Amino acid sequence: MIDLTKANHHLWKEIMEEDAGDIRRCFNCGTCVSGCPAAEAETPLMIRRLVRMVLLGLEEKLLEDGTPWMCVTCTACEEMCPMGVKPFEVGLAIRRWQTRKDETYIPLSTTEVFQTGHTQPVEKVGELRRSLGLPEIPPTIAKFTELLKKFQAMLRETEIVKNNDYMFKE
Amino acid sequence: MKSTSNETGSVLVVGGGIAGIQASLDLAESGYKVYLVEKSPAIGGTMPQLDKTFPTNDCSMCILSPKLVECGRHLNIEVITNAEVLDIKGQPGNFVVSVKKRARYVDETLCTGCGICQEKCPSKTGSEFNRGLSQRKAIYIPYAQAVPNVPAIDREICIYFEKGKCRVCEKLCESKAIDFTQTDQLLEIEAGSVILCPGFQEFDTSIFTHYGHRVFPNVVTSIEFERMLSPSGPLQGHLIRPSDQKVPERIAWIQCVGSRDIHLAKNAYCSSVCCTYAIKEAVVAKEHCLTPLETTIFLIDLRTFGKGFERYYERAKKDHGVRFVRARVTTLYQESDGDLTLRYFDEDRIKEERFSMVVLSVGLRQPEETKALAGRLGLKLNDYGFCETGDFSTVAASKPGIFTAGAFSGPKDIPETVMEASAAASEASSLISASRHSLTTEKQYPPEREVTGEQPRIGVFVCHCGINIGGVLNVPSLKEYARSLPDVVFADETLFACSQDNQQRIKEVIREHRLNRLLVAACTPRTHEPLFRETLREAGLNRYIFEMANIREHCSWVHMNEPEKATEKARDLIRMAVAKAMLIEPLSQMSLEVNHTALVVGGGISGMAGALQLAKQGFEVHLIERTSELGGIARRHHHTLEGKDVQAYLNKLIAEVSREPLIHIHRETEIQGVSGHIGNFKTALRDQSKGEVKEIEHGITILATGGDVYKPNEYLYGEDPRVFTVLDLNDEIAKGNPSVVGSKNLVMIQCVGSREPERLYCSRVCCGGSIKTALKLKEINPEMNIYILYRDIRTYGFKEPYYQEARDKGVTFIRYDIEDKPFVEAVKEGDKDVLKVSLKDPILGEPVFIDADIIGLAAAIVPASGRDSLAQFFKVPLNEDGFFLEAHIKLRPVEFPTEGVFVCGLAHYPKTIEESIVQAQAASAKAATILSRESIELEGNISQVVDENCDGCAYCVDPCPYKAIILLEYMREGAVKKTVEVNEAACKGCGCCQATCPKKGIFVRGFKLEQIGAQVDAALGVT
Amino acid sequence: MRYGLYLGCNMPAIRPDVERAMRLALPILGIELVDLEGYACCPAFGTFPSADEIASLAISSWNLSIAEEKGVDVVVQCGSCYSSLRMARAKLLKDEEKRERVNELLGIAGKKFEGKPCTRHLIDVLYNEVGTEKISQVIKKNLKGLKAVVQYPCHTRFPSEVLGFDNPGRPRMLKEIVEALGAEVQHYSRELQCCGGSGGFARQAYQDAVKFTKKKYDAMKNETQPDMIVVNCITCLMYMDKIQKDLSKEGEEFSIPVFDYAQILALCMGFDPKEVASISVIPRDKIIEKITGAMS
Structure with a gap:
């Protein structure tokens, strides 16, 4: 049995940060889930249920829930939601809240982007690229080490990196 | 009663839908000249497009048709079609309205409606009436029973207007009715007041591209589906799907298309009617398919909040197997065979399901052109583009003297539209009541031809009723059969016997064939007899030499699967009717003077509003209230959901009523007995405080006896002081009770006593009511946690944005099922006493509980006590829930079968204050149509005593439900003769006396024993 | 027409043949491509947008500021x-506070976001800029006789008011x-x-x-006979290609070649398939042969 009285009634504000306005409009119609690819998973992503947990303030339950990370980011839910709740954004906000609460949620790809500027090793496929008539290294941040330094310096000032600086290596 | 007042005694009504038609008829019947301006070539509006109407499944066109015809031929209604209002100048009481009447290019006075022009016209376009499912020509009559039944030329697609030649219609028209020289006309019409009823448009589906409307052939809108179901539609009621003309096996309805959608549709409101019309379409569609049809309605909240709707919903579920799925669908895949796969989320998993067709339940909106009209007239529109109305007067537009009715001021269903139409008529006329009868003319009938003693010459019309009859019975063979019967000198078939052009035809046939009896084999006399009787009068015949054979309700509808046997039965019915027709006689009618005083029972808002409205029109009113105070249940309401101050309004109303010299208020008074009838009632009033009884005389009665709050026996109510009804809670909030306004956790439970097997109706006001209370509490104490436990949130119309506001403010809504209600127990939580409320949250799919400090129960609205005796006094029925049952749930929402008695307010059904006021005004409008007359004609079909046969046994006296029979003794030939006498004014012709009389001493005129005997003989084939 | 070419991470690293195809084909249509030197990850929704919104916006505006410096709109x-x-961009233009915060961060790197360039x-x-007529005119070979199905990237459809x-x-x-190249769609x-390939679901x-995804392929196979699937999104391309192999492990043979639009465009323009269409899981040789063998 879930005790609604003892729930964190301000959770929605914590999670939604400044963009808190619209989530409370949700009237549980289920549109968001009805068009969601990841709702077909064995452990489905049920974004309506996540929105509900946010609104009811079920902190512990939400913190344990890994389904927000299943989102395919197609944003169909945001398009169709009759109340303009932006469930996709709520999903991202839940992920951010989870990473704030528990750093094991921080995606490793974040550290990769910090380190190389990219999620893929664009600088390591020179041979293939050359064979196609392309420059070995594409003109990205990977090619300009000075820029990468500035990029990292910029990100050093963000909360996520500041609070978890041990994870973010140059 | 001609007047010399300065106000113009006419009203201009804009829009010829059911609202405009009803308002026009009410006004014309109470002594005002009416100009009815309609933008299309024919009046009728949306109703003719609908197949059936909820919740009675009456045929929409059939119930409208008599009103259409009446409106079309009413002497004091001038129907101006193809016209629009440009501007209104002047003051209330003396407006001058500029109207642009577009050229029809057909002379209405010459056209015979033969249809050759439509047949031969070479230019086609999609029919607006059939929503593009069929084609119409450039010269066209919008629909079969159109009034006027005269074609119009559509300049946009007419080849002559485009290329300068063609004029085929002109060449072929034998009556030379085509007139290309016609030009648009600018009319200046003087009117004392104006009523706007321009109606609505359905949402444009093009913004919802994902539904694939107009891309996927088997996705249709609800209005298109109505045309597909309609007997007069392009499919003639044989439901097949567009892609391959196959009979559908599974149909899905998707609710809230365009409604309750602030994102893509940008509409915050609920369209109010779609839930119930979808149920109707699902049920009716099954009837239209000979093979089994599965129907599923996908919904968010099911909103069957109107009278009779909840039972309709339950019947749809249990008796008709309509499936209801709580899921909003946006993903549709069109399969290669034209089927549509719907993907939806059913509580805990994704499901995909295949359907043959999908119906989009599109909501109601205001089209740009009515917004433009409002702009031209300087009328305010609300946030949603509908006409803004007065605080407690929802028929008053933002300019004095201009009123509104129907969907112009918000989405609403037919009965509410009809009520508003009558209310607007009442308001419009009270402004100019001094000029009543100043511009009207009395209808002159030709002198009645004496037919008694003539050999019967019977004329028979057999009606196809579209396909209602013609689709089952062999009508041509019935016509031939009728022709073969004795004394029948004329027989013919007709597509719609009740259409306006057919009335003309009947009159011609009567003249030509010198008919002295008319028989119409069609539908029920209940709705259509008055229409044909009027036609007889116009033809110079007594209205009672008329007979109907009901070959629809009694035959084609109930035997639709056995056409041959049904045709055989129809032959029997026609033969029986002819046998009776031979013996029918002209009857005379008694005329009675009308007492111009009204009695209004109940001193709540409805009663007071009704009384005041009548007084404003110059009628004296007795207003009786059984308690010592006026105000009724409204005394316990502080604010409406919209924030209007109820007490301020109530006090103003009480002051006005008290000040009004024409209103006599009787407090602490109850009714002890009633005698009399329409025009002349006598009612005994008992003053409880003084113990005195006095009798008053009145012409009409309005029952406004109000309602009460159900006293719950659930959820610890009455056992624990922390459990209140929501109404009590409002009082505590008003008092500032700290344990209420200071509570931390407050729970409200909806549907307490409503929507239960023993009270199978929705109390309509509780969802809005609890939300109002929640918003008030949030205003006082924003930190309070408020939970509303509900089954469906039913914030219909413009109440929906308040539901949104409540969520915005953090009110938590948790849905529960009737099978799994919340459980409330008083427990100790630590050192605190709490009310523990447990239930399952369907979104989490898990049990939850709330430790509440206070609980509010949204208790049902029940009818007030004392209704049974009133029902007996006034001979009016109650429904299964104890609310007064009106004459017709759609089109006569304030009347009873018993004439001269009307109903309004909670006595009729739970409703809001504004809705009660509208109904009260409607009741007073209907009352005024009687009170404004000098005399009324009684029915001719009433009882008559045969003194020679009557031996005064008095068997008939007690069974008479109208107390119309008394026992008499008189001296005859030196002896005392006992006999009975009939009070003709009280008799309704029900026939109970005739049935009980052992001596043939009393009979009902028009139903003589030999007449009925002849029918029976004909039925049995005895000659 | 000048556009800053934003390649992202996957294309230059995993499917550089698409990059090559774009670089070769687009100029022929009159699109001048400008390299956005020093661009980084967009960032992908699974990275910074899932960890820190301001950081994520800062990275996006880093990329946009490069286009801004060059005075070009971005093509992706x-x-x-x-x-x-x-x-x-939409968020930053709407929210001044966030814009300021992001500009503070960009300032550290000597950059600035004003929001001029449109993606x-x-x-x-x-x-909308080139037009189907022009495409039909410039190609040397066409896809006549080939049947295609197309895959619209979800990310270009929703939320429609922003993108x-x-x-x-519809x-x-x-x-x-695609029809402009002569194929029947x-x-x-x-x-x-x-397609199901993006984000955490497939991972x-x-x-x-x-x-x-199998439901999609079943429908595709039962209802059409496509010679190829044409996509225009790197995730759709990679996933719709690769998944067919996994489906075949379960005994379902689809083997429908998947092309990016830029690739078939470049092929129709006569570019060397070894440069513009050389990487795939499902073999594409037969289609490529047909195209290169076809006469315009």
């Missing part, structure tokens, strides 16, 4: 890059630019079903994602 092929960049998807540019250019419920632009019931519940 990858759906999620398109979505991420465009949503970030356009390649389909949008090809359809829509086509009709979100898109047609990709179909029409066939519709099937699940044409608009998401965390691959078997379920395969089941989901």
